[in-house]
Amino acid sequence: MPDPALARLLGPADVRRLADRLDLRPTKRLGQNFVHDANTVRRIVRTSGVDDTDEVLEVGPGLGSLTLALLPVAARVHAVEIDPALAGALTGTVADRAPELADRLTVTTADALRVVGADIGEPTAVVANLPYNVAVPVLLHLLAELPSIRRGLVMVQAEVADRLAARPGSKEYGAPSAKLAWYAGAVRAGPVPRAVFWPVPGVDSGLLAFTRRDPPAGDRAATFAVIEAAFAQRRKALRSALSGWAGGAAAAEEALRAVGLDPMTRAERVDVGTFAAIAAHRG
Template structure:
């Protein structure tokens, strides 16, 4: 069955009618910008390569525009929604629009940043329209918490998409880039215009596709690696010798860490790969 072909997807009028019936006014605080274009949700499902064998985790389903398209293609969908009104209404929308698939749907009423367990089959795919203000923390939390997620497609603010997909040497390469690279390979998967949302946001959006990979081999823990990443980018213009002095205990310690990791102490954080950050963290983890 395909939701897009069966006429079950929400139109712009449907979205506004549902919102009116619920007395809902989208809030900036929770980044509520609902997708009102059926072609956009079809495009997202195609780009995510969702199939019948997949168990999908969706974050921020809102009124259900993307949820219905995912349910039409996936074996199971679990949606995490923080908003009380939206969480209460979504199961009824699924039942009304896709009654034959309602048994494949689960709703978790919670903050995605606090979710540690999910009902139903473990997710192997993440598809989400992430609120701009918490996009990176939510993505990193979910990748860390659910290692069975092998691939993801997230819609985020265009500038955030650039950062997530950036490589070393890029002007926008930073903490989100490195921490995402610990879990997955990220690439830009397209742009999304403002007019497909209601209300229309003041920024453009972008799609980022992620494919899970093993973190670089290291004796350091993820927390230890992320600590040196945070230190290196705390003051972007400083060299590693200066930026890591606090982390390493002194400038001399920072130089020793760089020497052990095989990176130049005069380099800056934006020049290092995630593997090089892992080698820096290893120096401290070994008690050097």
């Protein structure tokens, strides 16, 4: 195992100095809140379970705080950054603070929502401080486009972590929970205090760990269409909520009874496998 001391991690003064050098003004549009606490990035890497057999995908590396903590541990880090200035500066930061590890880093300037396997190869894990405004679609996109990803640990807004990890029957369970469950099992992996970020965000943050698993039998696009219809009117019984999708309430009831569901059941009680079965019945 490589020595983590090979990388000099960033502290608050380093982050501000790098930002000043780039004339960087963090924007809410890009979800830019940079971690400046070395203990936090060490905890993220440790909790992720990444080792020297992993090729890690990091989305939104920013100024490089987490990147520097990943490089001594992973076989390779593929960093995807949408901001050209940050992407351009990252290799220099790594060359300065972890020169022995610089050849392990690949930086791609791209929107993570458009990344495909041809752009970054076959990463085995995702470890990232995801931009909070697009965290859910980015995570779902990566799992759909990169089947090589087997596990990950992402930092997201705390309530988003709660929703993604939620199980059927809980008040947090919704369309994001069911869609993520198509790809992976997910659990909350701890809180992250606001004080470790610059600028300090106006929301609480949390870690979400996930492990890929086989999807249920059925078609993903058809299943997601059922999930979206069901949760678009989550307060209504599925007989009513799915009437538009099924072509009428009677057809929705037929599909629901075919999979053993009471038509008066609400979406929040249904797991992804049952949503897939409903989709297959109509299909």
